[in-house]
Amino acid sequence: MKADKMIEKLIKKTVYVVDPLPEKVPKKSRGQYFEVEYFWHESGEAEKICRKFERIILKLNCYYDMDVKFKGKCTKNPSPKKMQSWIRKCVSGKKDYMNILLNDGEAMIILNEDDTILSVYNPDETLLALLEKLAAAEGLFVRKIWDVE
Numbered sequence: 001m002k003a004d005k006m007i008e009k010l011i012k013k014t015v016y017v018v019d020p021l022p023e024k025v026p027k028k029s030r031g032q033y034f035e036v037e038y039f040w041h042e043s044g045e046a047e048k049i050c051r052k053f054e055r056i057i058l059k060l061n062c063y064y065d066m067d068v069k070f071k072g073k074c075t076k077n078p079s080p081k082k083m084q085s086w087i088r089k090c091v092s093g094k095k096d097y098m099n100i101l102l103n104d105g106e107a108m109i110i111l112n113e114d115d116t117i118l119s120v121y122n123p124d125e126t127l128l129a130l131l132e133k134l135a136a137a138e139g140l141f142v143r144k145i146w147d148v149e
Contacts, residue, residue: 003067003074006105013122015146020049020116022141046116050091052138053118054084059134067101
């Protein structure tokens with residue numbers, strides 16, 4: 001499948017995250033990162049964060065065509081209602097994930113059930129600038145976590 005090859009290629013590219021935290025928590029932090037993340041999942045806060053991701057993705061779809069791979073099936077520009085349904089299924093606790101290809105497969109977003117982050121692979125400057133604005137409107141932060149060597 002063409003989408004699978006694009007996904008495989010993009011997984012090795014520069015990665016940004018949309019995150020409730022403005023900076024990466026250092027490995028030797030004296031804080032309670034794992035306890036806070038666990039609390040977010042148990043208290044329902046992770047679902048609220050996911051709703052923010054949902055709004056960001058739907059808004060991005062106003063600017064970009066999206067090829068969405070969910071449960072083994074790839075769909076171009078699913079309806080907003082379908083996209084919302086898939087995002088909510090993805091984070092419903094069943095260990096699902098969703099790949100969203102943008103820019104004709106040059107960039108990708110991955111939404112994982114376990115994460116309170118949205119991973120964005122290989123965004124160009126235009127996509128990154130828009131993503132930063134959309135994330136800020138939701139009270140979230142965008143930062144680079146991995147660069148291509």
